Amino acid sequence: MTTKDIVRTRSKRLAVWLAVPLLAMTALMAWLHYWSSRPIQVGLGIDLPVIYGAVIDPSDKNTADLFLEEHPHSRIRIHHLYNDARPETAAPDLEAAIRQGVRFFVTTQASSHAAPSLHLFADGRALGINVSSASLVLSGEDDFLLRIVPDLRQEQIELARQVEQLPGSRLLVLQDTSNLAWTAPAFAIFSAALSASGRWTLTNHQLMVADFTPATLTELMSAPYDALYLLAGAYMPPIGGLAQLFHQFHPQAPILLTSWARAPAVFEQAGSAIDRLILVGHFPSRHDDHAVDGYLRRFNARFGYVPQGMTLGTRQALELLDQAFAQGHDTPEAVKRYLLATPTHQTSLGPITFDPYGDLVGGFHTLNDLRRELQ
Numbered sequence: 222m223t224t225k226d227i228v229r230t231r232s233k234r235l236a237v238w239l240a241v242p243l244l245a246m247t248a249l250m251a252w253l254h255y256w257s258s259r260p261i262q263v264g265l266g267i268d269l270p271v272i273y274g275a276v277i278d279p280s281d282k283n284t285a286d287l288f289l290e291e292h293p294h295s296r297i298r299i300h301h302l303y304n305d306a307r308p309e310t311a312a313p314d315l316e317a318a319i320r321q322g323v324r325f326f327v328t329t330q331a332s333s334h335a336a337p338s339l340h341l342f343a344d345g346r347a348l349g350i351n352v353s354s355a356s357l358v359l360s361g362e363d364d365f366l367l368r369i370v371p372d373l374r375q376e377q378i379e380l381a382r383q384v385e386q387l388p389g390s391r392l393l394v395l396q397d398t399s400n401l402a403w404t405a406p407a408f409a410i411f412s413a414a415l416s417a418s419g420r421w422t423l424t425n426h427q428l429m430v431a432d433f434t435p436a437t438l439t440e441l442m443s444a445p446y447d448a449l450y451l452l453a454g455a456y457m458p459p460i461g462g463l464a465q466l467f468h469q470f471h472p473q474a475p476i477l478l479t480s481w482a483r484a485p486a487v488f489e490q491a492g493s494a495i496d497r498l499i500l501v502g503h504f505p506s507r508h509d510d511h512a513v514d515g516y517l518r519r520f521n522a523r524f525g526y527v528p529q530g531m532t533l534g535t536r537q538a539l540e541l542l543d544q545a546f547a548q549g550h551d552t553p554e555a556v557k558r559y560l561l562a563t564p565t566h567q568t569s570l571g572p573i574t575f576d577p578y579g580d581l582v583g584g585f586h587t588l589n590d591l592r593r594e595l596q
Contacts, residue, residue: 260298266329280528296546308333327538332356332403342366348553352534367579381414389447397430397453454481461490468494483530500588
């Protein structure tokens with residue numbers, strides 16, 4: 222073998238030796254890129270109608286559609302869930318999704334549904350961000366269910382403060398019985414907070430808001446009252462009907478709504494009572510906040526309607542998960558650490574501040590010109 226042949230052979234061997242680690246490094250980099258950018262399923266709750274045969278509200282589904290259209294490189298892939306009106310279905314439905322490999326959820330469960338599902342977020346198998354349950358059962362728990370709405374203690378103390386600013390002394394409270402996990406403790410805290418001044422006399426009437434009939438409430442509504450508090454939620458249009466019925470007997474009396482009634486259908490059903498409505502909300506009026514108004518305009522332009530208020534929180538929850546995934550956090554434990562390590566996170570609709578247990582720390586907004594919200 223000549224010297225030239227020896228050199229040629231050694232060069233080939235060297236090339237092979239260099240190629241092997243280079244190929245291995247390339248494969249490793251490709252694998253890391255795939256692993257760090259692979260799609261991640263996020264379960265998103267979509268409410269089935271409370272009233273049998275009613276149309277499903279597509280607000281949350283369309284919220285996710287718009288988010289992904291505006292964030293085409295997001296790792297989020299939506300796994301649709303449907304919130305049945307029966308609380309006993311809540312935990313089994315979530316558990317089925319976890320068995321299918323879903324580890325992250327934006328839960329739109331009401332308190333009656335969220336409370337029996339808590340055990341599913343206790344051990345890190347899954348992480349959820351709840352946008353719709355104010356139950357105290359969720360408060361102060363070191364688990365994997367974070368929440369971006371204030372709990373009912375904060376909520377009802379604020380509502381009592383709003384009532385204290387109204388004239389008069391006789392208050393009618395209509396308490397919905399379809400979600401007693403929320404309305405029962407909410408009324409207890411509200412009435413206790415209101416009793417501090419000793420000025421108000423409360424009449425509490427329980428009813429199934431979704432099924433109310435005006436004839437059965439005429440005698441109650443026509444009694445002398447200075448204000449009405451509708452302790453009801455789920456964005457049910459009949460809330461507006463109850464407001465309109467009360468307004469017929471008390472045209473000057475204010476009518477207080479919770480944030481869970483912030484929906485165009487409620488305002489439309491209220492008729493002329495809309496001018497007497499006062500809503501204590503989690504977000505400012507679109508006419509006072511450019512970010513909220515811009516989002517609602519984009520949503521309306523894309524889907525042809527204005528969504529109910531909870532979808533603002535759904536949008537924020539998707540943004541929080543997207544930010545965590547983009548930073549490489551893709552397990553429930555890692556996402557929880559990321560979200561709680563920096564208590565305040567910026568979203569396109571305003572900041573989210575968590576306490577050490579993943580509960581929202583934040584204020585409220587009073588909306589008293591709800592006719593504008595329909596414009």
